Amino acid sequence: MELDARKTTILDAIIRTYLKTGEPVGSRTISKYTDLNLSSATIRNEMSDLEEMGYIIQPHTSAGRIPTDKAYRLYVDRLVEKKTEQVTAVNSLMIARTNRMEGILKQVVRMLAANTNYTAMLSAPSYKQNKVKFIQLSKLSPRQLLTVVVIDGNIVKNHLIDLAEEITEEQVLKLNLLLNTRFNGLTLSDINLGLISNVKEEAGMHSEIVSEVLDTIAEVIRAETDENMQIYTSGANNIFKYPELSDSERASRLISTLEEKETLADFINADEEEAQDDNGIRVYIGDESPVESMKDCSVVTATYELGDGLQGTIGIIGPKRMDYEHVMNSLKTVKATLSDIFGKADSGSVPEGTESEDS
Amino acid sequence: MELDARKTTILDAIIRTYLKTGEPVGSRTISKYTDLNLSSATIRNEMSDLEEMGYIIQPHTSAGRIPTDKAYRLYVDRLVEKKTEQVTAVNSLMIARTNRMEGILKQVVRMLAANTNYTAMLSAPSYKQNKVKFIQLSKLSPRQLLTVVVIDGNIVKNHLIDLAEEITEEQVLKLNLLLNTRFNGLTLSDINLGLISNVKEEAGMHSEIVSEVLDTIAEVIRAETDENMQIYTSGANNIFKYPELSDSERASRLISTLEEKETLADFINADEEEAQDDNGIRVYIGDESPVESMKDCSVVTATYELGDGLQGTIGIIGPKRMDYEHVMNSLKTVKATLSDIFGKADSGSVPEGTESEDS
DNA sequence: ATTAGCACTCCTTCAAACTGAGTGCTAATA
DNA sequence: TATTAGCACTCAGTTTGAAGGAGTGCTAAT
Numbered sequence: 001m002e003l004d005a006r007k008t009t010i011l012d013a014i015i016r017t018y019l020k021t022g023e024p025v026g027s028r029t030i031s032k033y034t035d036l037n038l039s040s041a042t043i044r045n046e047m048s049d050l051e052e053m054g055y056i057i058q059p060h061t062s063a064g065r066i067p068t069d070k071a072y073r074l075y076v077d078r079l080v081e082k083k084t085e086q087v088t089a090v091n092s093l094m095i096a097r098t099n100r101m102e103g104i105l106k107q108v109v110r111m112l113a114a115n116t117n118y119t120a121m122l123s124a125p126s127y128k129q130n131k132v133k134f135i136q137l138s139k140l141s142p143r144q145l146l147t148v149v150v151i152d153g154n155i156v157k158n159h160l161i162d163l164a165e166e167i168t169e170e171q172v173l174k175l176n177l178l179l180n181t182r183f184n185g186l187t188l189s190d191i192n193l194g195l196i197s198n199v200k201e202e203a204g205m206h207s208e209i210v211s212e213v214l215d216t217i218a219e220v221i222r223a224e225t226d227e228n229m230q231i232y233t234s235g236a237n238n239i240f241k242y243p244e245l246s247d248s249e250r251a252s253r254l255i256s257t258l259e260e261k262e263t264l265a266d267f268i269n270a271d272e273e274e275a276q277d278d279n280g281i282r283v284y285i286g287d288e289s290p291v292e293s294m295k296d297c298s299v300v301t302a303t304y305e306l307g308d309g310l311q312g313t314i315g316i317i318g319p320k321r322m323d324y325e326h327v328m329n330s331l332k333t334v335k336a337t338l339s340d341i342f343g344k345a346d347s348g349s350v351p352e353g354t355e356s357e358d359s
Numbered sequence: 360m361e362l363d364a365r366k367t368t369i370l371d372a373i374i375r376t377y378l379k380t381g382e383p384v385g386s387r388t389i390s391k392y393t394d395l396n397l398s399s400a401t402i403r404n405e406m407s408d409l410e411e412m413g414y415i416i417q418p419h420t421s422a423g424r425i426p427t428d429k430a431y432r433l434y435v436d437r438l439v440e441k442k443t444e445q446v447t448a449v450n451s452l453m454i455a456r457t458n459r460m461e462g463i464l465k466q467v468v469r470m471l472a473a474n475t476n477y478t479a480m481l482s483a484p485s486y487k488q489n490k491v492k493f494i495q496l497s498k499l500s501p502r503q504l505l506t507v508v509v510i511d512g513n514i515v516k517n518h519l520i521d522l523a524e525e526i527t528e529e530q531v532l533k534l535n536l537l538l539n540t541r542f543n544g545l546t547l548s549d550i551n552l553g554l555i556s557n558v559k560e561e562a563g564m565h566s567e568i569v570s571e572v573l574d575t576i577a578e579v580i581r582a583e584t585d586e587n588m589q590i591y592t593s594g595a596n597n598i599f600k601y602p603e604l605s606d607s608e609r610a611s612r613l614i615s616t617l618e619e620k621e622t623l624a625d626f627i628n629a630d631e632e633e634a635q636d637d638n639g640i641r642v643y644i645g646d647e648s649p650v651e652s653m654k655d656c657s658v659v660t661a662t663y664e665l666g667d668g669l670q671g672t673i674g675i676i677g678p679k680r681m682d683y684e685h686v687m688n689s690l691k692t693v694k695a696t697l698s699d700i701f702g703k704a705d706s707g708s709v710p711e712g713t714e715s716e717d718s
Numbered sequence: 719a720t721t722a723g724c725a726c727t728c729c730t731t732c733a734a735a736c737t738g739a740g741t742g743c744t745a746a747t748a
Numbered sequence: 749t750a751t752t753a754g755c756a757c758t759c760a761g762t763t764t765g766a767a768g769g770a771g772t773g774c775t776a777a778t
Contacts, residue, residue, distance in 0.1 A: 026771050039721050044772065062727045062771050138495050140509060148507055148517065150499065158507065158515045236595075237615035240607045248599045255614060256596035385740050398752050403741065421740050421758045721778075729770085736763075747752075 001049055009034060010046050011055055015067045015075050019321045022244065024064030069286040069320070072298065076283045076324050104341065106232055108334060109314070113235025116330055118318030119258065123268045124230040125304075125312040132186050135179040137213065142166040147216055161216050175213060178203055183217075191218060231261040231268075242319040245296060253293040258317075266290045267301050268313040279332055280304075286320055298322050302331040304338045314338075360408055368393060369405050370414055374426045374434050378680045381602065383423030428645040428679070431657065435642050435683050463700065465591055467693060468673070472594025475689055477677030478617065482627045483589040484663075484671035491545050494538040496572065501525040506575055520575050534572060537562055542576075550577060590620040590627075601678040604655060612652040617676075625649045626660050627672040638691055639663075645679055657681050661690040663697045673697075 003011075013034045017025045027043040047065055050056050055074070056065040067075075105122055112120035134150040145161040182199050183191065196214050203210040236258050240246045245254065257263050267290065280303040284290070289299055294317065301315035314334055316327045362370075372393050376384045386402040406424055409415050414433070415424040426434075464481055471479035493509040504520040541558050542550065555573050562569040595617050599605045604613065616622050626649065639662035643649070648658055653676065660674035673693055675686045 041721055134499055136497050140493055156517045158517060236618060237611040240611040246607050248605050252596040252599040259595055400752055
């Protein structure tokens with residue numbers, strides 16, 4: 001059997017109607033809804049075919065039909081083909097003058113959730129391959145050393161070290177020089193234990209201090225690559241707007257997944273080769289999701305780039321009958337907005353607010 | 360009418376039973392439950408009295424009784440009197456060797472939620488009155504300046520500044536000196552705009568650069584005092600374990616409150632004079648809560664101190680029939696554990712992990 | 719190929735009937 | 749006088765069955 005034009009139209013009508021109502025849709029509804037001018041009986045025949053082909057199912061005999069994941073997939077794929085018509089320019093003004101990136105991101109994710117009525121998530125930009133740009137040690141007190149490490153993209157990390165023994169200004173100066181000559185320009189992954197022990201030798205100072213300093217730096221740097229990814233979510237309560245998600249059991253599972261930022265990271269780190277259109281938008285429908293507790297949902301994600309290799313992910317989590325069109329447009333807009341605010345060429349200029357925050 | 364010993368015993372039995380079951384408790388249950396050896400009829404008479412006195416109510420005629428807020432209050436107050444018998448030493452080993460404070464706090468709050476089966480929240484320690492300890496400017500490139508500010512308690516803040524014009528090493532050195540002499544030892548609130556403009560003049564350098572640098576520092580410092588308090592929550596899904604909280608509407612409101620960290624801050628900043636026992640534990644029952652959406656819940660909070668003026672708050676949010684005893688013990692334990700891990704005297708030694716993190 | 723018509727299914731709603739937990743009152747009892 | 753047994757009554761919750769309605773599948777007619 002083939003999915004001819006008429007079947008497509010009918011399927012489309014079913015999906016659209018179901019997206020709106022959330023109720024199984026019957027043949028008579030479609031018969032009136034479309035401009036095909038077919039009687040409900042004919043529609044029934046076609047629906048029977050569509051069911052056989054796996055695009056729709058009946059939740060129980062003598063109920064209307066609801067679209068399957070396969071149908072949603074088809075629908076989304078066709079949606080993606082339509083070029084970005086109107087990226088409804090979301091008012092950048094809405095984003096108040098918070099010049100701390102964290103604040104802006106939080107606002108963005110909140111706005112996204114409010115705007116779509118679904119749950120939104122956003123991962124703060126992070127780097128994969130970046131280089132150490134600058135290292136500085138400062139003596140706070142005879143036994144206390146402040147380490148500041150700047151990596152490409154102007155991410156600043158710092159750490160305080162308590163020394164077992166005192167250190168002189170001279171030693172600090174020497175260490176600073178050594179560290180900068182040896183580490184600058186290396187990627188985070190280049191800095192392995194081997195290199196570190198090399199430098200330790202080279203330093204030639206009382207090795208205890210050097211050890212401590214280097215270990216700290218190594219750890220600070222490593223911490224960045226580690227999955228200490230920051231993920232914000234908003235609008236969790238929106239799931240209660242969709243009866244098919246809001247029974248206790250499902251809701252509970254979802255909420256607890258949203259709390260587990262680590263799990264959400266699965267979406268961010270999802271297979272790069274995953275089908276994704278030229279806007280970096282990915283759509284996971286039901287079972288396609290990498291996360292178990294979201295098998296009853298659809299998740300749409302987009303990657304935003306801030307230039308300089310810095311990138312993050314935004315995502316919307318909603319029922320399978322989500323308004324894909326709206327969601328995809330919203331994501332496109334946010335993507336554009338974020339790039340606008342932060343995205344500058346690699347000119348050494350910095351997104352304001354890339355400063356670090358204490359936890 | 361007076362609350363004699365027998366009435367107290369009965370009320371206690373009612374509360375305890377209701378805490379367990381969540382169902383209205385009837386006279387027969389109590390008649391069996393207590394060692395008073397009274398018939399249900401007698402209990403009924405007493406219950407009738409207790410109802411008149413405002414300790415219990417009937418949700419509807421011919422239902423059992425449930426405790427009112429007044430009853431819970433009584434119960435809790437009596438509980439507090441009992442001295443901390445056994446602070447069941449929670450295994451500190453459970454807290455894996457993450458040496459980043461943020462990580463530990465997240466783990467603590469998660470553990471707390473799992474342990475109590477309620478929702479837990481935790482605010483990261485913050486300072487009220489602290490002094491600038493160290494300021495350092497470093498030249499990253501001719502037009503880029505890294506500002507590092509260390510405040511008392513060894514909180515480190517940093518920020519990158521893009522300069523409109525180039526700056527020389529000499530100027531940086533001079534500025535460093537000036538900043539440290541003028542700002543060191545001042546509390547965050549001491550540093551007002553007046554002082555800043557003073558220093559600007561004093562610097563005598565090309566005022567644009569100085570302006571920019573100072574503004575930045577001021578802002579960085581101010582940001583700390585601002586309510587950028589970090590609050591972690593965990594176990595939101597636990598509310599689904601309690602039918603009285605888990606209907607869509609209530610759950611939705613609760614969840615969205617939990618998302619609004621700002622609202623939760625109300626508990627942290629709650630009136631200091633609020634009744635609080637010598638462990639810094641506060642109990643809000645129902646309407647006593649400062650937060651509207653938690654009128655159906657009870658909230659128990661405790662303040663933990665890390666010495667050095669550094670303090671934060673831990674809290675448990677659950678149904679009014681929460682196991683107050685267990686919760687209070689858990690909080691005590693966590694409080695102790697946190698102080699153990701981080702709390703050192705003001706020796707200049709630092710809780711590991713007070714380093715800042717990029718967002 | 720399409721459609722009208724009809725029997726059939728099964729979810730939903732509603733009200734009535736039933737159940738059981740619990741109360742309040744009264745009269746008997748210790 | 750305090751306690752208790754007993755009984756009538758109340759009312760939420762559950763079950764039951766009937767009615768309604770949406771929707772289907774099939775068949776025969778167009």
